[in-house]
Amino acid sequence: MKGKAVVMKIIVYGIGEYYRNNKHKLPSGLEIVAYADSNPNCATSATGELFEGKEILAPAEFEKVDYDNIYICTSYGTGNRIFQNLRKNRIDIKKIKFLNRIGIFDGGLEWKYWVENEDSFISEIGKIRIREKYLTDFDIISEVFVHKAYYINLLQKNVVVIDVGMNIGAVSLYFAEKEWVDKVYGFEPFRDTFHQALENFALNSDDIKSKIYPKNVALSDKEEEIEVAVVTENTGWRGIIAASDGMRKEKIICKTAADEIGKIIRENPDSKFILKVDTEGSEFDIFHSLREVGLLHDIDAILCEYHKDPGEIMELLDFYHFKYFLTGQKIGMIYAVK
Numbered sequence: 001m002k003g004k005a006v007v008m009k010i011i012v013y014g015i016g017e018y019y020r021n022n023k024h025k026l027p028s029g030l031e032i033v034a035y036a037d038s039n040p041n042c043a044t045s046a047t048g049e050l051f052e053g054k055e056i057l058a059p060a061e062f063e064k065v066d067y068d069n070i071y072i073c074t075s076y077g078t079g080n081r082i083f084q085n086l087r088k089n090r091i092d093i094k095k096i097k098f099l100n101r102i103g104i105f106d107g108g109l110e111w112k113y114w115v116e117n118e119d120s121f122i123s124e125i126g127k128i129r130i131r132e133k134y135l136t137d138f139d140i141i142s143e144v145f146v147h148k149a150y151y152i153n154l155l156q157k158n159v160v161v162i163d164v165g166m167n168i169g170a171v172s173l174y175f176a177e178k179e180w181v182d183k184v185y186g187f188e189p190f191r192d193t194f195h196q197a198l199e200n201f202a203l204n205s206d207d208i209k210s211k212i213y214p215k216n217v218a219l220s221d222k223e224e225e226i227e228v229a230v231v232t233e234n235t236g237w238r239g240i241i242a243a244s245d246g247m248r249k250e251k252i253i254c255k256t257a258a259d260e261i262g263k264i265i266r267e268n269p270d271s272k273f274i275l276k277v278d279t280e281g282s283e284f285d286i287f288h289s290l291r292e293v294g295l296l297h298d299i300d301a302i303l304c305e306y307h308k309d310p311g312e313i314m315e316l317l318d319f320y321h322f323k324y325f326l327t328g329q330k331i332g333m334i335y336a337v338k
Helices: 017-025 059-064 076-088 135-146 170-176 191-202 257-267 283-293 311-319
Strands: 008-013 030-036 069-072 096-098 109-117 120-125 128-132 159-164 181-187 212-215 218-220 224-229 249-256 272-277 301-306 323-326 332-337
Touching: 030 059, 069 076, 076 096, 076 135, 109 135, 120 135, 128 135, 128 170, 128 191, 135 170, 159 170, 159 257, 170 181, 170 191, 170 212, 191 212, 218 257, 218 283, 249 257, 257 272, 257 283, 272 283, 283 301, 283 311, 301 311, 311 323, 311 332
Parallel strands: 008 030, 008 069, 069 096, 159 181, 159 272, 181 212, 218 249, 272 301
Antiparallel strands: 109 120, 120 128, 224 249, 301 332, 323 332
16 A cells, blocks of 8 residues: 655745735645734734634744744745744744745746755756855845846847946856856955855856956945944945944955956956946945046946935936936936947
8 A cells, every 4th residue: 555645734924915826836735734924913813814714823823833844925025034034033944935936937047945054045046056144145136036137138249247246246146157248357345245255156167157256345436445334244235335333343445446447448358348336335436436537438338226316327327328227216226328
């Protein structure tokens, strides 16, 4: 006699529109034993109401049921925060799954992921592998690879990408995987973030990582060494203009954007150049440095996240005859091409 198939008991975390529209993606052979919601006021214990015939639990009530896994069934941003809260509450991350990572994404990419240790996941998206540890790692990966915040194609070969604010290397990897990109130069000022990027590059094949030239410096409008407050362990929220007493400090080496980018342009005379800037507020100093020596003449496309009124940058784009559009208001993206 054949043994009975093992049924996996799960808690579905999320009872909103995302779950209703995507629940068909859940693997077969699962038994939903309860639902969960972050708001304790929505729990069955507070309202007396069920959802699809099952209890709705607050996270503190999970021990009431016997379960094997928790499936987070929400949008990316919400799901990333739910995951961090579950981990903070000592839920074994091996038991946490993401509905929003199941399926084939635009371009035929499949998102595979697995637990590396109690602190991190490894994601494999198409040919690219990258480690996720902090909340901003999760956010950056969905922003770059799923929402395609840095999608651009100049319809050219021999493209060089200058990644200012390299962070954990997600954007550098995104571009290095493209056949039409020859090189990616990355600049990241924080030492631990820089080494996190190097570890991510090492996870990838030689044909991808060999294109990337990382440098542990900040770009600005002057050459100097400064002391910066490390305001968070979430690497994606750091900037070199932060200053606060009582926080961990780190010495940052600043180089002028004009010198460093000018050198890249001279070393690659037959290339097209994409400039990506995400520096949590210091983008204005970078563009000031480039304006001083007229280097925007040599840049073919710009992808820039801005963090206050972007009027000064827009004036430069107009002067150098870029066509551009913006998203957001005081924080958003500028997409510009010639």
